[in-house]
Amino acid sequence: MSDQIKQIVGTALREIIESAKTGGPRVRVGLMAAGSEHGPEEIARGARLAAQNGGVCPVMIGPRTPGYDELEWIECDEAEVPARLEKAVKDGEVEGAVAMHFPFPLGVTTIGRVMTPGRGRPMILASTTGTSSTVRGEAMLRNAVYGIAVAKALGIANPTVGILNVDTAQPVFRSLTHMKEKGYPITFGTSVRADGGSVLRGNDILTGAVDVCVTDTLTGNVLMKMFSSFTTGGSYESTGWGYGPSCGEGWPYVVSIVSRASGAPVIANALTLNAMVVAGGLSAKVAEELKAARKAGLDEEIEALTPKAAQAEEDVKAPPAEPTDDELHGIDVLEIDNAVKVLWKANIYAESAMGCTGPVIKMPARHIETAKELLKQNGYL
Secondary structure: OOHHHHHHHHHHHHHHHHHHHHOOOOEEEEEEOOOOOOOHHHHHHHHHHHHHHOOEEEEEEOOOOOOOOOOEEEOOOHHHHHHHHHHHHHHOOOOEEEEOOOOOOOOOEEEEEEEEOOOOEEEEEEEEEEOOOOOHHHHHHHHHHHHHHHHHHOOOOOOEEEEEOOOOHHHHHHHHHHHHHOOOOOEEOOOOOOOOOOEEOHHHHHHOOOOEEEOOHHHHHHHHHHHHHOOOOOOOEOOOOOOEEEEOOOOOOOEEEOOOOEOHHHHHHHHHHHHHHHHOOHHHHHHHHHHHHHHOOHHHHHHHHOOOOOOOOOOOOOOOOOOOOEEEOOOOOOOHHHHHHHHHHOOOOOEEEEEOOEEEEEEOHHHHHHHHHHHHHOOOO
16 A cells, blocks of 8 residues: 555545534634734633534644643744734635634624523624625625525524614615515514514514624624623623624635634633534625625615615705604614605605604604605615
8 A cells, every 4th residue: 555545545534533523524614813802821722622622623823832742732932923824714724714803804704603591592683793795784684694694504493683773773664575576585583572574673682682783894893892891891602603704796605704902711612613604605605695686686685775876855845734643663864864864755744753762754644654654765765
């Protein structure tokens, strides 16, 4: 038997033995071994925890940490760690990676996962770092698609989706509803509050009302930091799965992000999550979701959500004031004044106001049904 054949057979036997020990094949996930605010040993401890849980083979990239020789190492100087991890990812030395920073191109974002305290269930935050688009509405719409892809890569066949009640939430919900009507297989979740709906409030993210919570990246980043460190006073992220794996159109790599404040438990979870979505074919899932979304009008909805060049505002006068004994919900704060003018044009007296769940239009009750139709025709509902 030649030396080459012996080497191949030996490698295969080691993989069989390793698989038998851990209950299945292990995904090789690179991990930055330097850069934590808690020191290199905290990172290595997270890798050890992940390796003990099975399913992942952490590959440490950086200066070797004494006492962790059982881990696999790609040794390099601390200053070389970011470049060496990027090389390992792009050369295929590892199948995925967990990093404290990575040079994602514009269009790539990360989809995080938190443990919600109300009922102790995990929830995906779409998204938490990077940016899927510089246009807010398009970014949130893409975040929804990427969040669903991550959920499916984790084995959630039919994830429930809600949109956090931030600016542009209503137009994004409207676009997703249009896509659903055209065949995109999205399942909207429901708020735990009595009035329900798929536009979520703070109560809903504490209870984990949905599988995927869609938001803008900056809000998602703040939520991730609060969820992961609310028991420690902020300096040590102790719970959750980190800022999640990277997603983007045509993006082939699975790189997860953790913070320099992330502790060993979060690092361990991030490694495990990365291995799970690699095994679940995340990049292929993203491509499949984008294809289905595009078939249901994704590009048209992105166009509708893209701000147009400013036009001279039409001078529309309000009709004579009347008592307002009813109100309409579901219009974004950035659109509310223009929506009111649509009603004024139809000689319906209306006022914009801010309710406890967001902006509302107040008007006489007898005009509600007519107003709904007018606002639907003009794209506000």
